[in-house]
Amino acid sequence: MARHLPRRWLMMLVTGLSIAQVCDAVDGAPEYRVKAAFVYKFATYIRWPVSIAAEGSAPFVIGVLGADPFGTSLSDVVRGQNVQGRVIHIRVLSRVEEALACDLVFVSSSEQRNLPQILATLRAAPVLTVGDIEQFAEQGGMVGLITTEDNHVRFDINKAAIEGAGLRASSQLLQLARVVVEARGGHR
Numbered sequence: 001m002a003r004h005l006p007r008r009w010l011m012m013l014v015t016g017l018s019i020a021q022v023c024d025a026v027d028g029a030p031e032y033r034v035k036a037a038f039v040y041k042f043a044t045y046i047r048w049p050v051s052i053a054a055e056g057s058a059p060f061v062i063g064v065l066g067a068d069p070f071g072t073s074l075s076d077v078v079r080g081q082n083v084q085g086r087v088i089h090i091r092v093l094s095r096v097e098e099a100l101a102c103d104l105v106f107v108s109s110s111e112q113r114n115l116p117q118i119l120a121t122l123r124a125a126p127v128l129t130v131g132d133i134e135q136f137a138e139q140g141g142m143v144g145l146i147t148t149e150d151n152h153v154r155f156d157i158n159k160a161a162i163e164g165a166g167l168r169a170s171s172q173l174l175q176l177a178r179v180v181v182e183a184r185g186g187h188r
Helices: 007-015 019-027 031-044 073-078 096-101 109-122 159-164 171-176
Strands: 060-065 086-093 104-107 128-131 143-147 153-158 179-181
Touching: 031 060, 031 073, 031 104, 031 128, 031 143, 031 153, 060 073, 060 096, 073 086, 086 096, 096 109, 104 109, 109 128, 153 159, 153 171
Parallel strands: 060 086, 060 104, 104 128, 128 143, 153 179
Antiparallel strands: 143 153
């Protein structure tokens, strides 16, 4: 039956968040409110190493590296939510080294020129990297958010980068990715 459902409805059923609304929300909500919803949902569909997940009393830290494009949107989206039983804290980061203490880091487009250094620093750390810099996933980032010409938000996933950091993306998330980037002959 799912085969006959429009992709939008299938996406809503799979994620538990109205991704169809999120994808179209650029029409009805600011772009970064939409991206904030994606950031939160990505966190719920990634599994961290057991040693980190076992720290259930520690907060789940989402860092924003560089100029914060979210305003209050990210805080509004995650208010009252948790990831794997952990309360979510948001931190604005000024240095890449601070990102090592996070579970998820959104790399702001203001950091585009520093992207190679940022990704090299975080490459083996169990930190999910998300960004909306052009070709973020192709450059070694884990999840790249893309605003299409028709103002929809989609995402690319670099599965090799995720696995190289000891993280695991759910099959549902991988199915929803616009492109799953696989490394050839090693990790990027």
